[in-house]
Amino acid sequence: YSADKGKTIHLSVELADPTATVKWLKNGQEIKPSAKYVFESVGNKRSLTINKCSLSDDAAYECQVEEEKCFTEVFVKEPPVTITKQLEDVHTVVGEKVEFEVEVSEEGANVKWMKDGVELNRDTAGSRYRFKKDGRRHILxxxxxxxxxxxxxxxxxxxxxxxxxxxxxxxxxEILQSIADLTVKASEQAVFKCEVSDENVTGKWFKDEVEVQASERIRISHIGRTHKLTIDEVVASDAGDYTFVPDGYALTLSAKLNFLEIKIEYVPIEEPPKIHIDTSGCGN
Structure with missing residues (x-):
């Protein structure tokens, strides 16, 4: 016996003894009368009605009269579920949330998702994808x-x-303020500063292509859209090429730190020449 999901199924038998009682079983388990399973006894006819059959009603059914039994199988077919609202192409940028949504003709229908021919499900997709059902709407x-x-x-x-x-x-x-070249003298402070359009963007500082690490003398800060690299007590070895690289973006901001060395030369003071005036030949 086969029926579409949601339909009503009628199973019936005729008995030789109109007074006999019967038991109905589903996959070996006795069925109790309910709103879903309705028993009827008229004369020598016994019937079982299954209302609003579901896929779980796809099973083997048995009618028992004392030691006698009869069997049948019920096959419940899921009616074709059509897509009433199609997927739409999505164009986005890295880091944004994406939702693909379809709407189907039946609530509770099964929808299978695939990407490039590979099935996506809760077991294989991990935390990368989430699946949501809302009535007839299915969302990836x-x-x-x-x-x-x-x-x-x-x-x-x-x-x-x-x-x-x-x-x-x-x-x-968008770069609102780039870093600028600096020229500083020994023991002075050097501050590289830049401002970008997204206050949530993080980044790294590099000196001569080596990442700068914070220390007691070197401070790295990020407040809102502004990123700063501060170097206290500048020494000659701080000179070089400095770069700020925003995380997740294919761009860099670069500037130079020039160290201004002040040389003091010692010039010895020469004594003025001594002039000797001979006055011995002068008369009074």
Whole structure:
């Protein structure tokens, strides 16, 4: 016996003894009467009605009369679920949240998600993807998009499919104030400062391509959109090329630190020449 999901199923038997009682079993377990399972006894006919059958009603059924038994199988078919709202292409930047949404014809329907031919599910997708159901809406969520997420995404039902493309580009970061070259003397303070358009952007400082590490003399700060590198008590070895690199962006800000060395030369003071005046030949 086969029926579509949500339909009503009627199972019936005829007995030789109209007074006999019967038991109905599903996969070997006795069925108790309820709003879903309705028993009926008219004359020598016994019937079982299954209301609003679901996929869980797909089973083997048995009717017992004392030592006699009869069997049948019920197959519940899920009706074709169509896609009533298609996926839409998404164009975004790195780090943004992405949502792909389809709407299907039946609530509770199964929707399978795939990316570039590989199925996405809770077991294989890990924390990278989330799946949400809201009535007939099914949503695939990517929390923070990366370049690895670029590709073709599919939603499948047993009666339709939909596809969409995801494009992910690097973020554009506006430089509001770049770092400037500095010329400082020994023991003075050097401050490199820049300002970017996104206050949440972090970054790293480099000197001659080696990352700068904070110390008692060197301070690195990030307040709002402003990033600073402060060097106290500048010495000659601090001179070089300094670079700020925002995390997640293909750009760098560079400047030079020039060390101004003041040389003091010692010039000995020469005594003025002595002049001797001979007055012995002068008369009074």
């Amino acid at each position: 969520i990517i929390n923070e998009a990366t370049k690895e997420d670029i590709g073709t995404y599919y939603a499948f039902t047993n009666g339709g499919e939909s596809r969409a493309e995801l494009e992910v580009e690097d973020k554009e970061l």
